[in-house]
Amino acid sequence: MNRTHSALLSFMGIAALGGCGSALGAANEVVIGDIDDLSGNYADVQGQGGIEAIKMAIADFGGTVLGRKIVLLTADHQNKPDVGASKAREWADQNGLNMLIGGSNTGVSIAMAKVAGAKKVPFFAVGAGGSSLTNEDCTPYTIHYSYDTTSLANGTASTIVKAGGKTWYYITADYAFGTQLQNAASKVVEASGGKNLGAVRAPLGASDFSSFLLQAQGSGAQVLGLANAGEDFSNSLKAANEFGLTKSMKPAALLAFINNIHSLGLKSAQGLYLTTSFYWDLNDETRAFSKRFFEKMKAEPTMDHAGVYSATLTYLKAVKAAGTTDPEKVMAELHRAKINDMFAKGGYVRADGVMVHDMYVMQVKSPQESKYPWDYYKLVKQMKGEEAFGPITGLCPSARR
Amino acid sequence: MNGTRIFYVLAALFALCVPLFGIYPIFMMKLLCFAMFACAFNLLLGFSGMLSFGHAAFFGSAAYATGWLMTAHGCGPIAGVAAGVGVSAALGLVVGALAIRRQGIYLAMVTLALAQVVYFVCLEAPFTGGENGLQDVPRGALAGLLPLKSDLVMYYAVLAAFVAVYLLIRRIVHSPFGQVLKAIRDNENRAVSLGYDIDRYKLLAFVLSAAIAGLAGSLKALVLGFVTLSDVTQANSGEVILMTLVGGSGTFFGPVIGAALVVTLQEYLSDLVGGWVTVIIGAVFVVCVLAFRRGIVGELAARTFRR
Numbered sequence: 001m002n003r004t005h006s007a008l009l010s011f012m013g014i015a016a017l018g019g020c021g022s023a024l025g026a027a028n029e030v031v032i033g034d035i036d037d038l039s040g041n042y043a044d045v046q047g048q049g050g051i052e053a054i055k056m057a058i059a060d061f062g063g064t065v066l067g068r069k070i071v072l073l074t075a076d077h078q079n080k081p082d083v084g085a086s087k088a089r090e091w092a093d094q095n096g097l098n099m100l101i102g103g104s105n106t107g108v109s110i111a112m113a114k115v116a117g118a119k120k121v122p123f124f125a126v127g128a129g130g131s132s133l134t135n136e137d138c139t140p141y142t143i144h145y146s147y148d149t150t151s152l153a154n155g156t157a158s159t160i161v162k163a164g165g166k167t168w169y170y171i172t173a174d175y176a177f178g179t180q181l182q183n184a185a186s187k188v189v190e191a192s193g194g195k196n197l198g199a200v201r202a203p204l205g206a207s208d209f210s211s212f213l214l215q216a217q218g219s220g221a222q223v224l225g226l227a228n229a230g231e232d233f234s235n236s237l238k239a240a241n242e243f244g245l246t247k248s249m250k251p252a253a254l255l256a257f258i259n260n261i262h263s264l265g266l267k268s269a270q271g272l273y274l275t276t277s278f279y280w281d282l283n284d285e286t287r288a289f290s291k292r293f294f295e296k297m298k299a300e301p302t303m304d305h306a307g308v309y310s311a312t313l314t315y316l317k318a319v320k321a322a323g324t325t326d327p328e329k330v331m332a333e334l335h336r337a338k339i340n341d342m343f344a345k346g347g348y349v350r351a352d353g354v355m356v357h358d359m360y361v362m363q364v365k366s367p368q369e370s371k372y373p374w375d376y377y378k379l380v381k382q383m384k385g386e387e388a389f390g391p392i393t394g395l396c397p398s399a400r401r
Numbered sequence: 402m403n404g405t406r407i408f409y410v411l412a413a414l415f416a417l418c419v420p421l422f423g424i425y426p427i428f429m430m431k432l433l434c435f436a437m438f439a440c441a442f443n444l445l446l447g448f449s450g451m452l453s454f455g456h457a458a459f460f461g462s463a464a465y466a467t468g469w470l471m472t473a474h475g476c477g478p479i480a481g482v483a484a485g486v487g488v489s490a491a492l493g494l495v496v497g498a499l500a501i502r503r504q505g506i507y508l509a510m511v512t513l514a515l516a517q518v519v520y521f522v523c524l525e526a527p528f529t530g531g532e533n534g535l536q537d538v539p540r541g542a543l544a545g546l547l548p549l550k551s552d553l554v555m556y557y558a559v560l561a562a563f564v565a566v567y568l569l570i571r572r573i574v575h576s577p578f579g580q581v582l583k584a585i586r587d588n589e590n591r592a593v594s595l596g597y598d599i600d601r602y603k604l605l606a607f608v609l610s611a612a613i614a615g616l617a618g619s620l621k622a623l624v625l626g627f628v629t630l631s632d633v634t635q636a637n638s639g640e641v642i643l644m645t646l647v648g649g650s651g652t653f654f655g656p657v658i659g660a661a662l663v664v665t666l667q668e669y670l671s672d673l674v675g676g677w678v679t680v681i682i683g684a685v686f687v688v689c690v691l692a693f694r695r696g697i698v699g700e701l702a703a704r705t706f707r708r
Contacts, residue, residue: 039676075672076671078676080629080631081532081533081534081536081627081629082534082625082627082629082631082632083631083671085536085625085626085627086427086431086625089427089625090425090427090428093425093427093552094425106533107532107533107534110533110536111533111534111536111627111629114536114537114626114627115626118537118626137536174532175531175532175533176531176532176533204532
């Protein structure tokens with residue numbers, strides 16, 4: 001009888017030991033956490049490359065700030081809001097988290113932003129697009145860094161409507177990001193004199209786009225707006241090519257990354273308009289960063305890789321300038337200082353948390369135009385930050401005061 | 402019986418002293434919520450012999466009800482949790498009334514199908530936030546006095562709820578009603594021939610199990626401050642079956658051990674091995690089914706009994 005219960009007790013003991021997680025972050029450390037999709041649909045857009053870029057930024061900064069060692073924690077949110085939010089909370093409670101970087105997936109980022117806001121941890125949304133992060137879901141601690149759905153739509157949709165693509169039909173990723181991207185694009189299309197004929201929502205990570213493409217074809221629209229990202233984007237565009245849909249409709253990438261274009265190949269992707277905040281071949285500074293990144297990851301950096309590098313440096317610079325990791329003071333410094341590095345020139349953080357910087361409308365080159373490996377984009381237009389990100393909407397309470 | 406008593410005293414001491422050991426309180430609260438969920442499931446499977454494949458529907462619908470009432474309507478925690486339990490009990494009544502007309506695998510399939518319906522409602526309904534779920538669920542203050550914002554206070558509140566539920570389940574099983582349930586589980590025809598209206602007993606067991614599962618879901622929503630689709634997915638229904646079977650179905654403490662094992666594995670392996678955690682838990686389940694079919698606690702109890 002006793003043996004039974006001692007066995008049970010030892011079992012509980014094991015469970016308890018499992019519960020004793022890592023100790024609280026030491027006071028001589030600055031803890032940066034990165035929670036991203038490391039295994040799913042968006043893993044190639046940022047993922048491991050993003051972790052590498054953060055490490056590069058920490059190394060470039062010297063590995064310490066204010067004499068404290070900079071520590072990086074990483075986790076895979078598996079595209080589940082509950083996983084991301086619980087991890088963020090755990091780090092804030094247990095590991096003394098000082099800065100949180102949210103990777104791809106708007107749904108997860110919204111959940112993490114809420115936790116970071118409650119725990120007063122500066123939160124940099126880098127890979128997530130949804131502009132609600134700085135509107136109805138904003139907190140005083142969120143900074144939306146690389147791009148958002150507003151700037152993407154302002155770039156791509158207006159360019160295409162001006163080029164004659166007047167009627168649009170959308171294939172939309174069925175969650176926060178997709179709907180926000182579609183809504184933003186629809187508004188821009190209408191404002192520029194075009195017409196929206198309809199939309200179909202496809203689940204995140206769908207493998208078969210045929211029925212959605214047939215619906216799009218049936219609409220008779222001129223432009224096929226792809227309000228999705230990552231592998232969803234590649235798969236839907238590939239399928240559209242295979243169906244011959246691209247002969248009757250012009251595909252528009254509302255969000256495409258350079259690695260998507262690389263995997264699609266220029267033959268399928270040529271002529272595509274897209275908007276990006278970073279291209280590796282823009283100038284000497286971007287080429288220098290990209291060369292170092294390429295050595296590590298064997299691929300040119302996406303705008304998220306560059307963004308996450310810049311975000312880490314920006315945070316560390318703000319800590320140094322503020323002389324403390326106190327979240328209020330660091331946020332004040334972040335809102336005050338201009339951001340000048342290889343990613344952004346004269347960028348600044350607006351009251352609602354948007355990091356305003358120039359965006360580039362690009363067109364994918366044809367195979368003949370491409371002269372060397374990864375020579376994929378030609379610049380159509382450089383948009384000023386104010387034009388790209390638009391005015392403050394007033395939906396964010398902390399920006400209204 | 403002395404050994405059992407010592408065990409419970411030690412378990413209670415351990416539970417009370419958890420904050421002293423430096424164990425992360427949120428983790429312990431999550432564990433207790435899932436333990437409560439598994440106990441609710443065990444009431445149905447272990448003591449009434451009905452296998453439900455859709456228990457996440459009760460857990461999740463209560464979580465959504467609580468989360469929605471507290472964020473959108475500013476309800477207090479007691480009202481929110483009570484409403485959650487009410488919703489899951491009502492849902493249990495509907496699902497149960499349909500499901501108990503069949504037995505075995507057909508009953509399981511009916512619950513599975515209805516749980517999928519609930520999942521799609523949660524995905525598409527305007528107030529659930531779709532793929533994003535509900536965020537920023539406030540914890541509020543207990544009876545307007547005791548603020549639950551502190552993890553420590555919340556932990557003891559959850560612990561108290563868990564102990565109450567645990568005692569309630571013991572009471573139910575030991576009551577004449579529980580004895581009839583066991584009789585139905587062991588031989589349904591005989592229970593009928595003895596003159597019991599077995600449908601009523603089964604339905605009440607179903608509603609009780611759903612209500613307790615709902616309480617677990619509502620508390621989880623309060624603890625973590627968000628409700629997402631993970632709470633209502635099929636995977637969650639599968640996990641609770643796993644917890645109950647690994648720990649020992651038909652024993653009182655088995656589901657608690659099973660929940661502790663599964664939640665701990667998920668929490669601490671997911672950092673180390675990522676997606677492989679599903680495979681590892683699956684392997685644990687296979688080993689359990691092959692080597693100790695009664696579950697951990699069931700097997701220990703059986704050995705003691707034999708000796």
